Amino acid sequence: MSEQSQVEQLVRDLSDGRLDRRTFLQRAAAAGLALGTANALAGALGADSAFGSTRAAGVLRVRAVGDVQNMDPAFIPGSNEGAVLANVYEGLVAFKPGTYNLVPVLADKWQPSNDGLRYHFTLRKGVKFHGGYGEVTAADVKFSFERTAGLTSPAIESPYKSDWAALGEVRVTGRYSGTIILKNKFAPLLTNTLPGFDGYIVSRKAVSDLGDDFAHHPIGTGPYEFVSWTPGQKTVLRKFEGYGGSWQRHVKAPIWSGIEFVPISVSNAATIAIQSGAVDWGPIGPEAVNSFKSDSKFRVDARTTLNYSWIGMNIAHPNLKDVNVRRAIRAAIDVPSILAAAFDGKWSRARSLLAPGMPVGYWKQAPAYARDVNKAKSFLARSGVSGLELTMAASKTAVGGQTIAEIVQANLADIGIKVQVLVQDRSVFNQLGGDAQKNRQLFYELFTTPTPEPSFATEWFTCGQVNVWNWQSWCNRQFSTWDAQAMKTLDPEIRSEVAWPTAYFAGKKAIKPSLQPSGFYQTWDFRQT
Amino acid sequence: MLQYLIKRIGMAFLVAVLLMVFLALLVHAVPGDPVNAILGQRSTPELVRTVREQMGLDKTVPAQVAQFVGHAFQGDLGHDFVSNLPVTNLIRNALPHTIALAVSSLALAILFGIPLGVLAATRPNGILDRLTGVVSISLITTPSYIAGLYLLLLFSLTVELFPAVGTGSFSHPIGYLQHLVLPAVALALGWIGYFARLVRTSMLEILNANYIRTAYAYGLRESVIVYRHALKNAIIPTVAVLGVGLGELMGGAVFVEVIFSRVGLGSLIVESIETRNYPVVQGCVLTVALLFVLANLLADLSYRFLDPRIRVEEST
């Protein structure tokens, strides 16, 4: 059964009263729902039939990986806000939970032009913003998109401006209708911009009324409205009584009276919090999976992400200039041991930048290098380098980062390379350009790819990103051109063919023995709240 | 007395100013850039520049120091780099939990430490005395984080008596207390031992004093002597260390706050150091230091008030 039909079946079961909320949650997550969407979805599902009454269930307490900081969709720093906002905001369209198929949410009708440059939309009528900010109109859509694109005046400088780089304007053709007009074809529009947080519709009135406070007081149209944020402690949402029901064409009405996001950044503390019932549900670290699985009070479900992490080498650094040195390092590193120790075997080995779940571009036959100390030694001998000393940096907050660095240290010691491990604060680890880039040697980095847009996984390795996020300093004109072309074509076949010739990337150059976190684990217990 | 008070407050004030300058200098010399921690993967060099300007990080260090000190006197500790909230808000949110922790630890220390000291002093060099001696020095030498980790292991993970993580909220007092027990005990243990030794020493001194011998000679009951007369005077030195105690407890709270994932100044400082969130580090450290100075001042004054024998020294 496909994931999509699994979800549909689940929803039918729940509304027919065959499932209770617990079981639903278990199975929904098993079908592969993102944390944010699963909340929205689980919240949106009707409890009426399951509990035989219209009384709302209690408050769901969710472990958040970190505290929220800025909840303005144009400025959100990361997934902590993302999980909250998924319940508060809605876009014109979204991915149907558990799939990467677009379904209309705030849009009633949705029509792209043949040339892929115009997208006509008609809004559902009578959908209300939270906090009495009135009905959603096409003017709000125009404002939301053009704001992030930097086209409103005064213009804002959103980090997500490039997601709307192709936007010419949004033309309002009626109170509820309008057209998104692009300057050029832009493939990520449908894979990332519109279904992601870039596509959330904000209230123009709320943004101007609240000013700076808007960042800490989101006003959307979602099934849950924002109540309060206590820094470091919790973010509280409650069921929005005036909910316009845009999701209800796909799922049913919200069942929880509220959702509380409790930030617990340390994986170990989160494990303890979930075990002791301090929170009901949330992501856990790979090291905790087995013990939760063996505990009948809990249910653990895995979800495959599109994120990838890797051990990189800065080829611009004098120590790593020689390709044979890099080959030696690649041959010396023991990837299976890293997967076992850093991720308790719960993440799988990456074969390319694009994860298996990516709709196009996954390179199944990519080579995976096994550890071969003799080969490594002979590469090193060929390079003529001896007494090599390297640094290997990892961010303190990266799951398994320290462990990986320590294993690499031990692996390379076997071929006579001395490695100094640097476990750094994010603020030091993430320094861009300048001396930071000049001194960078080996590093372990993780990129998140929240939406199925292949270019988002690859754009960081282009020539333009050297001295920014391309820490490898690897610049290949052809690869960069391909990457740019792939963004501008809409044909999936062409995208798959011209885009991301990963064979070239990973095969010819000894850049990175990569690891891929394609398992991401969530767990919760089912005490009634 | 008034002269002493003025002098003491003047000193505290001077120390506070020194602290602020020191802090402002300190945090601006720290390696690492808050912008990197804030913006993450999608940041561009242009955006980094814009944000640095917004934060005032492009100004010279002396200008930033002067600005920080100037604003601090007006009760403005700047804005959190990351969330853009006033730092005072964050402190107002975290401080009550740290104070609750420090005060309840101090209360535990007094509640258990003083009787232990009295017990030891009643039969000097007896078995009980030797036992409490060993116990109290063991408590003193056990770091609070070891105590915290063991308590967590024992009473949260093995026997699930108390919650292992979180702070609770003041609106649910019982839940709040449950969250408070283990951290407060972890923090208090060392001070229980310390108070026991302190009280024992001063009790022994006083029990040897002439007026106590006289009381014995008058045939007063031992318990009356010990509890009514000796203890009253023996406690005075503990009052003197209460100020230091409260300050050290607020500092030591860092460990238990991290171990038990509590909200508080300590965990806020550690987090903000990690993200190079200068204004928050400055604000929190300044708050802890000021409270420390204040607590010392109050303890000093009450000590002088309690013990008429102590004259105001002109030299310090």
Place this chain on the structure above:
Amino acid sequence: MTVSVPPLPRRARLPGRGSLPVRVARNPAGLFGIFVVTGLLVLVAFAPQIAPYDPAHQDIVNRLQGPSANHLLGTDQLGRDLLSRLIFGVRIELQVAVPATLGALALGLLLGLAAGYLGGRADNALIVVMDAIQAFPAVILALTILALLGPSLRNVAIVLAVAFAPAYARVARALVLAVKQNPYIEAERSLGASSPRIVLAHIVPNILPPLLTLVAMNLPSAIGAEAGLSFLGLGVQPPTPSWGVILADGFEHVRDAPWAVIWTGLTLMATTLGFTFLGEALRDQLDPRLAGALH
């Protein structure tokens, strides 16, 4: 973090016969101290001979194991032998604690001498600076300076030296003031001895022994502080097997593999207790007068 410890109960004076170690060992606490500290010194000297494994040797398959015949204390998240790591950790602890306390002694002695001997403005200025430094709870001070310097073994030693120095300076100052009162100092001065000569020949030798006792008492505080800072990730950096690093690694897995936390905690407790007992016994034997002056 640092708590000035009031003297242990003054016991009945033992007969002053026998060498110092014998006299210290006659006291059970002192004996325990000698036992622990000697044990640690042996471990420092013969770590490679005593430790069953290379502390850096990884064995991923056998990671996070409990105690067994192969690994008496179990293994960590990389399958490294915990016993071996703790044994090699002693070296790291002393590498931090000894320079930290000696640095604090040197710094404190210098400042205390200057303040006590010169008096007047220098004295007042010093007191203000000491007050400012001590207005920070020691942990917060250490955290903030470490953030400035960046975490490393050397920097932890520096930070602790700075944090401990004011205590030495105060004691040194008080002792200088007391020694200065002695008539023979006045006599020396009237005979035309230079200040440096008086300080070096008469004051320093007189105040050094009590300060050295303070060093012995401070070593366990330094060890405890190092482990605490490294536990927070701000001290010695992994994979160096400092006890704080082992503790931090262990805390990550405390729920399923509590061994690292349990053993490291016990080791730390025994160490600090041993040093403290030894320090107190030494103090009682060396200079009973001092007992009161040190806090």
